[in-house]
Amino acid sequence: MNASCLLPRWIRGSVLIGGLASTVAFAASPYLEFGFNERGRLAASSGNEPMILAFEAQEGQPADWHGTTGSGVSGLPQDRAFDNTASTAMGTDGLGGRAVATEYTVFPSMDSFTLSGWLRVTAGTEFGRFGRLFWWNANNQSYLFYSGLVLAFDGTFVGAYEQFPPTEEWVFFAATYDGTADTDNVRFYRGTRSTAVVPLSTATIPAGPNVRFPGGQFVLGNNPIGSQPTQPCDAWMDNFRVHLASGSAGALDLAQLEALRALDTGTVTPPVPASLAIALAPPKIQLSWPSLEGYEYTVIASPTLVPWAPTALGKVPGTGGTATWLDPAFSVGLKAPKYYRLQSGYAAP
Numbered sequence: 001m002n003a004s005c006l007l008p009r010w011i012r013g014s015v016l017i018g019g020l021a022s023t024v025a026f027a028a029s030p031y032l033e034f035g036f037n038e039r040g041r042l043a044a045s046s047g048n049e050p051m052i053l054a055f056e057a058q059e060g061q062p063a064d065w066h067g068t069t070g071s072g073v074s075g076l077p078q079d080r081a082f083d084n085t086a087s088t089a090m091g092t093d094g095l096g097g098r099a100v101a102t103e104y105t106v107f108p109s110m111d112s113f114t115l116s117g118w119l120r121v122t123a124g125t126e127f128g129r130f131g132r133l134f135w136w137n138a139n140n141q142s143y144l145f146y147s148g149l150v151l152a153f154d155g156t157f158v159g160a161y162e163q164f165p166p167t168e169e170w171v172f173f174a175a176t177y178d179g180t181a182d183t184d185n186v187r188f189y190r191g192t193r194s195t196a197v198v199p200l201s202t203a204t205i206p207a208g209p210n211v212r213f214p215g216g217q218f219v220l221g222n223n224p225i226g227s228q229p230t231q232p233c234d235a236w237m238d239n240f241r242v243h244l245a246s247g248s249a250g251a252l253d254l255a256q257l258e259a260l261r262a263l264d265t266g267t268v269t270p271p272v273p274a275s276l277a278i279a280l281a282p283p284k285i286q287l288s289w290p291s292l293e294g295y296e297y298t299v300i301a302s303p304t305l306v307p308w309a310p311t312a313l314g315k316v317p318g319t320g321g322t323a324t325w326l327d328p329a330f331s332v333g334l335k336a337p338k339y340y341r342l343q344s345g346y347a348a349p
Contacts (some may be wrong), residue, residue, distance in 0.1 A: 030047040030241040030242060031047050031048050031242045031243060032045045032049055032240070033045055033047035033239070033242075035079075035080075036082045039064070039066055042102075047242070051105060052103075053099040053101055054099070054100055055097060055098070055099050056099075056225070058222070058225075058230060058232070060225045065084055065099065067080045067081040071236070072238050072239075073238045073239060073264050073265060074264060074265055074266035076266055077293065077295060078292055079238075081237060082220065082236065082238065083236055084098075084233055084236070085234060085235065087234035088234075089234060090121070090131040090233065090235070091130045091131040091231050091232070091233075092130050094231070095230055095232065096221070096232025096233070098222035098223075098224075099219065099220040099221055100219045100225070104216070105216075107244065109209045110179075110244040110245055110246055111178075111209050111250065112176070112177055112178045112245055112246075112249065112251040113176070113177050113250045114175070114252045115175050115242055116239075117173060117237060117239055118170050118236075118238040118239050119170070119235050119236065119237060120168070120170045120171070120238075121171075122234075122235075125235075131232065131233040131234060131235070132222050133220070133221075133233055133237075134219065134220050134240070135219040135222075135224060136216045136217075136218055149164050149173055158186050158203035158205060160188035160190070160200040160201045164190070169192055169193060170193050170236075170238070171190060171191070172197060172260075172261045172264070174188070174189040174197070174257050176189075176252055177205070177250075178248045181207060185203075185204055185207060187202050188202075191257075191261045196258055197257045221237060238264070241260075276288075276341075276342050284326045284327055286326050286327075287325045287326075287340060288322055288324045288325075289323055290321075290322060290323075291319055292344075293319055293320045295344050296316070296318060296344070297316045297317075297344050298312055298315050298342070298343040298344075299313045299340065299341075300312050300342075300343060301338055302338075302339050303337065303338060304339070313327065318344075
């Protein structure tokens with residue numbers, strides 16, 4: 001199977017799926033997006049705001065809560081997730097990890113926004129109160145309340161209750177706010193890897209720009225260090241996003257949320273941008289290309305373009321960074337032409 005990139009390309013247009021062109025309407029680029037596909041202590045936003053999160057344990061000790069390769073919602077080799085399942089409990093009085101912004105951050109004031117992401121809670125996990133999804137400040141936060149998803153907007157609490165029971169499957173969640181509407185301006189949604197996004201419930205809060213996020217310490221997965229009580233989210237998290245916009249565009253509609261769900265599960269993925277460089281490394285030819293962890297690359301060559309008569313010359317495992325390969329059968333001075341191609345696919349588990 002041809003390799004596909006896990007990092008979303010926020011476009012509206014055609015993507016190639018199995019050789020057929022298919023049109024998918026994606027949302028505008030998110031303000032924040034955390035895919036947790038790195039390794040190490042830090043997680044970087046791939047959205048418009050280049051926020052950096054640092055993983056830490058309950059008392060602030062440096063930690064790495066990235067899951068193993070393939071632990072993310074898509075299950076693809078390069079996809080990882082935020083694994084906070086070492087927490088001692090879900091919610092109040094548990095001890096667990098967090099991901100905290102390395103700098104104090106202020107959201108721009110916009111008319112509408114969407115919070116979305118994925119959760120996987122182990123079956124049998126006992127829900128306490130306030131399993132923290134994210135924290136901005138005491139008046140702006142989100143948490144799991146028993147089996148419900150609750151958000152606080154400027155101190156007003158609204159939620160989709162009894163809609164998120166603990167299971168072993170990944171669950172997509174979203175909450176939208178449209179400050180241009182006076183009623184039903186908060187909407188909650190749910191989906192899974194195998195089922196489409198559906199609306200759950202609506203709520204009404206005072207209309208207007210989202211001055212509800214003036215600034216604070218941005219945290220995922222727990223309360224800030226030193227807060228009492230401790231409230232970790234004993235779960236896996238992936239692809240946490242914040243969309244913001246003027247007017248109503250920041251409140252994503254059902255079709256846009258479904259496009260995100262499909263993209264995240266690997267149902268629709270844009271192709272990897274490939275580049276193959278060739279250079280003399282006397283007396284050999286050296287090929288180089290961007291290498292992705294979890295993939296395998298095959299170098300093929302042909303003495304002619306038409307007809308193409310390929311021969312597989314070598315396989316190179318993807319490890320990240322730049323891969324290089326020397327052609328053992330090529331010597332400077334050969335007069336016959338040689339044409340190279342690079343094939344990529346998922347590495348065998």
